[in-house]
Structures are given as C-alpha cells and as structure tokens.
Amino acid sequence: MGFKKVSRRRFVGGTAALSSAMVAAPFVRGAYAAGKISVGFWDHWVPNANGATEKLIKEWGEKEKVEVQIDFITSQGNKLLLTTAAEAQAKSGHDILAMNTFLPARYADQLVPLNAEMEKLIADNGKVNETVEYLGKIGGKWLVIPATVGSQIKGPCSRIDYMKEYAKIDVQKMYPAGAEPQDKDWTLDTFMKAAEACHKGGHPFGIGLGTTSDCVDTIGAVFHAFGAVMVNAKGEIVVKNDQVRQALDFYKKLIAFLPEDVPAWDDASNNKFLVSGQASMIMNPPSAWAVAKRDAPKVAEQLWTHPFPAGPKGRFAPFLPFFWGIWNFSKNVPAAKSLLMYLSQASSVEKMVVASGGYDLPSFENLTKFKIWAEAEPPKGTLFSYPDPYHTQILSIAAAPAPHKIAEQIYNLGLQTQMAVRYFKGEALEKTLDWAANELEGYMRN
C-alpha cells in the first residue's frame, strides 16, 4: 500500500513532457462541436409518452452533434406556467420551451420568428386550423411551432349504452369507425334533449362550470356555435348582443340537467365522474378513457369519442394547442430551429402520437389519419373520430377573436362560465351582461 514518492525533479519532468505532447497534438473535432441546447417540454400525463420525444431528441442530437438537455416540466401546480414567467423575466433559461394557448402572444416580444420553418411545415404536412393561426401567428409572424405533444380536441366522450338507453342515440352509428360521419341531426337541440333524457335516467352529462380549462373550453365552443362574441377582433366590447343572450339561455337550460355541484368542478372532476360510471357524456380528450381502460375496464368498453353538436353558426369544437417556441435569448437558435423541424416531420409526429396512445393531436391537416386512432380499443374504433379525420368541425378556442391580451383574461378568469352560473342562479340576464361588460372594461387596460 506504499505510495511512490514524487520528487520535484520528477514532477517538473513529467509535466513538461505532458505539455509538449498537448501542444504537438492535432485538433480533434469534439462530439459536441455544434454546441448545446436545452429544451423544456410539457411533462405528459400518459405514462411513458415522454419516452418517444426523448428518443427523437437524442436521435437528432447524435445526428447533428448537439448536446441536448431535456427537462419535462409538469403543468401540475402551474409549474410550466411559472417556469415560463420566470424565464421571461430573467431572460435566461431553456432555448426551447413548450407554451400553451395564449402564452406565445403574451411573450411575443421575446420569441424568435419562425415564418420560414412554418411555411415549410405547412407545405409538407398541410395547413393548420384557424385557432392555431390565431394563437401562434402574432402580427403576421409565426412565433411558435404547433407541438404535437399536449395538443388536444376536447370533444364529447359518450357512454354508448346510456346514450342508447336514455337519449335513443347510437353514437357509434352517428360516428362510425373508418367511415364518414352520419351526424346531420347531431345539433345543440338534440344535445339538449339528450342531456335532459340522461339526467332523468340518473346519468347526467358531466360538464363543469368552474374557471378551469375544461369548463371554459366547452362553453367557449357553445358560444361560437351561437356566434356569440363578447369582444370583437378590433377589441370593442360587444357582449350585449342576441347571440350571447341565446348562448346564455342555452346554458341556463342545460345547467338544470347537470349535477348540482358543477360550479365547483375542476379539470379532474369530469374525468372522475365518467370513470365512476355516473356520466353519460363529458367533454374531454381521451385521457379519461385511458384512465377508465386501466381502472374501470367495463366503463372503458362503453366509451366513444366523437365530434361536437352543431349550432346555428356551425359545428365548433374546443381545440387546446400546445406550441414550441424559441426564446430570443437562446444562444443556439439555428440548432433549436433544426430540432423543432425534426420533431415536426410526419414520421416523428406519428411516433409521439403512438406513445401517447392517441391523446396528442397534430395541428396539421394531413396528419389526422394515423393508424393508432383507428385501432385503439376497447371498443375498437373508440378514438377514430377524435382527430376529426373528415374535418367536419371548426376547431376553436374560447374568447377568440378578441385581441390576445383581452382574450387571455376572458379565458383564464372564466368569464363565460361565471356569466352562465350567475344567470342560472337567478340574476337577470341584462344584469349579467352589465356585469360582464364591466369586467371586460377592466381587461382593456394597457
């Protein structure tokens, strides 16, 4: 165990030899010659869904010789939102960050324009819907790229048996797997009658009226279906109009057929209501079905995801897109752009959709017919209509077309659900509209 003593002469000799060798050695290109980037992506609900994204990023990193640090950030407890706010304030953090709905507009001044990249992706994958354009293209510039991961349509997820028994509607016949929809009669009137029948049958629809995203998205689509606009694209308050009155009347009637506690519901409440076997229908992406498949297989066997009912102005469905943006303080913008292009190729997109069990929805028109949606079961074809393969719906977001800074507040403060609950609880309609107009004036602040 004795250590060999190093004399001063020996040490000087050794270090001199090492120095000479280092100076004389030829330059060898390092594995990380193209630099480093860090990405902050949304941490998926679906177990192992992050794996596909991680694998794709690693593949790209090895090909491009870029060292990538990947962080999957949960949206639980608003962690992703807080991370975004902190990075925007500090002007430091990830190169690429996942942002949902109104965040690209909120941080428009701090994002790198991606016009050329989006033009290429649209040429390759087909056009994107109007909601993606409204949320991602600010002032004529694409500031983000629509992310496959996390994007979702929150359409109806119905119980096949209850809908047949109480509402006399065969949802599988209306939206057959692998064939065009037979949904001419699937309107808001039919929906209301079905809600009443299922309520009478003891299995009401589970539609929340809190201020969380699921509740706001559903009422937003119903408002659009009536053409009810509260603030127009110019930023003018136009809430006191007949379409808004019609939408609120519709909701007042509907609330009577919903569970009593819906004003207190959050985004988990409707899922629990469905999985527990009580609901005839909820408005949700297939996460609730996936949970039922795991925890209540008998319930899962009876679930069918399909498009929204049509209103006087069309068949609108709530679409909640996620985006990937590059901060303008990123030190490696070319590498970040290259990674986003790689992740948006059709082959990459399909891998992410498959890993999520069909939950994730690409925003591009040509990417809505992957096998996973046709093959998902039980029952076979349950998710076929989820990505709207025949493009029968107008994908929308609540509060559009108001300018983003106003729309963001209408959305996040749940103005529409609050109006519906106030009116339902006995407030006069005009008083509710006055209250909403007053709230909207507050949102106009610059």
Next chain:
Amino acid sequence: MADIAAPTATAAAGNRRSSLHKLVQRKSTIAFLMALPLILLIAILIVYPAGYAVYLAMLSKSMTKFVGLGTFEFILKRQVFWDVVYQSCLFAISAVIFKAIIGFIVAHLVHNIPLKGQRKWRGMLLVPWVIPPAMSTLAWLWLFDPSYSAFNWILAHFGIGAIPWTGEAGWARFCVILVNIWAGAPFFMIMYLAALKSVPEQLHEAAAIDGASWLQRIWYVNLPMMRNIIAITALFSLIVTFANFDIVRVLTAGGPLNATHIFGTWSFKVGIESGDIPQGAAVSLFMAPILAIAAAFILRDISRRGSEV
C-alpha cells in the same frame, strides 16, 4: 525629525488598533455581526422581492412603460378587488378569532392533564400544524369533494341531503375558514400553553383561598397574565392568515364565482395565470398597509401595557 515622527506614527497606529479593538468588543457591534447573515438573508429574500414587486406594480400591463400609481388607481375602481378585500378580511379575522378561542380552551384542557400524559396530547394536537397545509388541504378537498364528499356520504346515512361544500359561495367560505382554523389552532394552543405554564401557581392558590371559581380564576388570573402573548399570537396569525395562499388555492381555487379569492390567490390569478403581472403585484401589495395598521394597533397596546407594568 525621524526620531520624533516614528513614535507618533506608532502611537497613532496603536490608537487605531485600540479603537478598532473597542469597536469589535462593543456588545452592539458583536450583536450586529452575529445578526448580519440573517440581515443579508432578509435583504435577499424579502427586501429585494418586495422592492421588485413595488417596481412591477408601477408598470403598465404590457410592462413597457412606467405608470406610477396608475395600476393601484385602476384596481381601486374594480368591484372584484373590493370583493377580494372583503373576503380576505372575513377569512383572516374570523379564522383568527376562532383559532384564538379554540387554542385558549384546548390549552387550558391540556394544562390540566397530568404531566405524564400531557406530552402525548401536546404532540397529537400539534399534528395539523406541522403537516404542510398543501398536503393536508388535499385530504380536506377529498372530504369536501363536489361529487364524492365523505361528509355527504355520512350525512346521507342520517337522511340529510348533500351539501354543496365548495359549490356554493357561503359553504365554500365556511370550508376554507374551517380548514384554516384546523391547521392554525394548534399554534395558538402551544403558545397559550407556554404562557399558562409561566403563571405563578401562588396566584391560583390565593384566588382559590379567596373563593374564586374556575371561571373567575381564568378571567381574573390567567387572562391578564396571558394578554401580551394573546396579542402577539393574534398578530402573527393575522399576518400569516391574510397572506394565505395554499388552503384557498387547493380547496376552491377562489371559486365559485370568485367567492373565496383572497389577496394571494387573486394576485396569482390575475398576475401569473392571466398575464397581468403589474396588477398581480399591486393586489399583493395591498396586504402591506392593512397588516401594518393592524400591527401598529396591537403593538401599541402591548407597549402601553408594558409601560403600565
């Protein structure tokens, strides 16, 4: 000259050394040096964020220009802000009153338990206070769950209909206040228990000889001896309860219809969730003057009593 100058310089250096030595030896200097790490910590974690919040509150919504007190002026005109003020006061004041009453009663009960068994009771009663509120409130959330409330399940066994615990404004306010009382009452209990232990037993004996009942002993002996502790505990609790966030956030998220929003949750809602950081900062800063007034009154009362003694 050199011979003269050398001793003068040495003397001056010696004087400087001795004055430095005296400065270091002075009690106040030592105290300051020992407190310095804490002062720095407070400066970094409290003074800087508070100053930054003031700066943010003076910016426009888009944070591109300085608007002075414009945001505060705007907030004062909003009905929803006054609803939040009302709810914050209702939440904090009612919770503190009930915590004080329950803490006072339980402290007396525990004080009268023989010393051997007292430790177990003290430990058990402190449990709600030592569990992080975000976690314990989750358990309460399940008890009050809109659809699957355990309380409603029990009520159903007695033929009582379901109560919309978090779905109706009045009940939702009751729920958030109840959970705050549950989590905070042990703090009052332990503070009052410590105060009770310092009340000289001779006073009780003298009162007993004079024929005082147990209620009179509490009223005329314990209460006056505990007044300062009661006031300080109430002040601390008022500050913490006013600034509460987790209980309301987890239990009702401010709903229904904004009926349970308090300063902290409303500030988060408008600032972080809705993208109006200056307004969020301004709302949160409104807590400071309200608490400063409460603190001034309570501390003035304490110092007045101190000087009377």
